[in-house]
Amino acid sequence: MSDRPTDDLERRLEALPREAWDRPVPPPAPWPPEQPWRVRAPGFSLRPLTAALAAAALIALGVAGGVLVSGGEDSPDTVASGTTVALAPLGDADPTAAGEATLTEGETGEAVVEVSGLAPSGDSDFYELWLIGEDGELVSLGSFRVPGSGEAKLRVPVPVDPSRFSFVDVSLEPDDGDPGHSSDSVLRGPTT
Amino acid sequence: MASGPFPALRRGATGGPSSRRFVGRLHKRDRGALDELYAEYAPTVFGYLVNTLRDRGAAEDVHQQVFLEVWQRAPDYDPRRATLLTWIMTIARSRAIDELRRRVPEPRDPGDGPELAADPDPDASPDALIERWRVAHLLSRLRPEESDLLRLRFYEGLSQSEIAERTGVPLGTVKMRMVSALGRLREMIDEEETEAVPA
Numbered sequence: 001m002s003d004r005p006t007d008d009l010e011r012r013l014e015a016l017p018r019e020a021w022d023r024p025v026p027p028p029a030p031w032p033p034e035q036p037w038r039v040r041a042p043g044f045s046l047r048p049l050t051a052a053l054a055a056a057a058l059i060a061l062g063v064a065g066g067v068l069v070s071g072g073e074d075s076p077d078t079v080a081s082g083t084t085v086a087l088a089p090l091g092d093a094d095p096t097a098a099g100e101a102t103l104t105e106g107e108t109g110e111a112v113v114e115v116s117g118l119a120p121s122g123d124s125d126f127y128e129l130w131l132i133g134e135d136g137e138l139v140s141l142g143s144f145r146v147p148g149s150g151e152a153k154l155r156v157p158v159p160v161d162p163s164r165f166s167f168v169d170v171s172l173e174p175d176d177g178d179p180g181h182s183s184d185s186v187l188r189g190p191t192t
Numbered sequence: 193m194a195s196g197p198f199p200a201l202r203r204g205a206t207g208g209p210s211s212r213r214f215v216g217r218l219h220k221r222d223r224g225a226l227d228e229l230y231a232e233y234a235p236t237v238f239g240y241l242v243n244t245l246r247d248r249g250a251a252e253d254v255h256q257q258v259f260l261e262v263w264q265r266a267p268d269y270d271p272r273r274a275t276l277l278t279w280i281m282t283i284a285r286s287r288a289i290d291e292l293r294r295r296v297p298e299p300r301d302p303g304d305g306p307e308l309a310a311d312p313d314p315d316a317s318p319d320a321l322i323e324r325w326r327v328a329h330l331l332s333r334l335r336p337e338e339s340d341l342l343r344l345r346f347y348e349g350l351s352q353s354e355i356a357e358r359t360g361v362p363l364g365t366v367k368m369r370m371v372s373a374l375g376r377l378r379e380m381i382d383e384e385e386t387e388a389v390p391a
Contacts, residue, residue, distance in 0.1 A: 017321070020328035142256075
């Protein structure tokens with residue numbers, strides 16, 4: 001035991017801020033839940049028509065070739081280190097909404113994502129970043145909130161090989177505790 | 193709370209075999225270990241950031257940065273240099289200071305310096321608050337009946353007689369539990385401060 005007087009400890013306890021006694025609930029961890037690729041939202045699948053429409057939208061926006069691969073020598077069928085994926089609006093998203101995701105591989109693989117033009121997050125919803133495989137396989141990379149500016153930048157770990165996936169997707173998720181995809185995508189971009 | 197789900201964490205980073213095993217898992221970025229670490233420390237880190245930044249949105253952003261950094265640096269964590277609590281709170285403090293500095297415009301000339309340097313509330317500085325939150329975190333490790341008692345005494349400001357009256361617990365028991373709770377908290381603080389040698 002310390003020989004410091006108990007009064008010192010009592011003073012430290014009295015000085016604690018209110019939040020220390022009623023600690024606020026933290027947001028979800030920035031890393032995806034364990035083995036998230038086994039989690040699939042009921043009824044959600046990547047429909048070929050949706051993929052085609054997304055690709056068409058990208059072409060219309062002139063960013064169909066916007067998958068920028070470092071070095072430019074990689075096969076278009078793979079996602080190379082440092083791949084940058086342009087994200088275009090989907091669904092009810094503002095037509096001016098846009099984003100960019102840069103994926104790096106390796107032991108410390110990560111995704112750096114910048115989005116703009118998104119509706120600010122409310123008290124009961126948040127945005128979530130996903131990798132989507134051709135067969136509808138889903139991997140959650142993390143969740144984030146968008147402030148009033150409509151812009152956000154995040155960096156999240158990527159625990160899987162991104163070359164196995166066809167799309168980078170941003171969804172709007174209700175805060176309902178369901179870890180699956182809401183099927184309400186607002187941004188998406190093809191990785192190839 | 194002492195019998196909670198994360199005994200390896202609650203015993204301290206250097207406290208025993210189970211803690212060493214936990215650090216080993218952390219070094220391998222074991223997802224389960226990271227989840228345990230998050231469950232244990234995220235409420236304290238987030239509370240500290242909300243308290244320091246006074247902006248919940250900014251606190252959420254910085255909170256994400258902190259735990260992403262924890263994830264990235266987990267293989268390099270050295271329990272001989274700092275406890276997990278100290279290590280994580282040091283990262284949180286650094287990122288909070290980064291955020292606060294980002295908000296302050298650069299002075300245009302040297303004459304602007306003194307005004308910008310003025311701190312309206314030294315007790316609300318990241319350094320002052322981090323010590324309080326270290327105590328707050330250790331408080332959360334007490335048994336519920338102990339932390340509830342300290343809450344009534346030091347947050348709600350009740351006397352021991354008033355606590356006895358409100359809870360229906362005999363005054364003698366309240367006094368005994370108060371001494372016990374303060375003693376256990378003091379031991380935890382001493383242990384943390386002894387082991388905590390910030391990098």
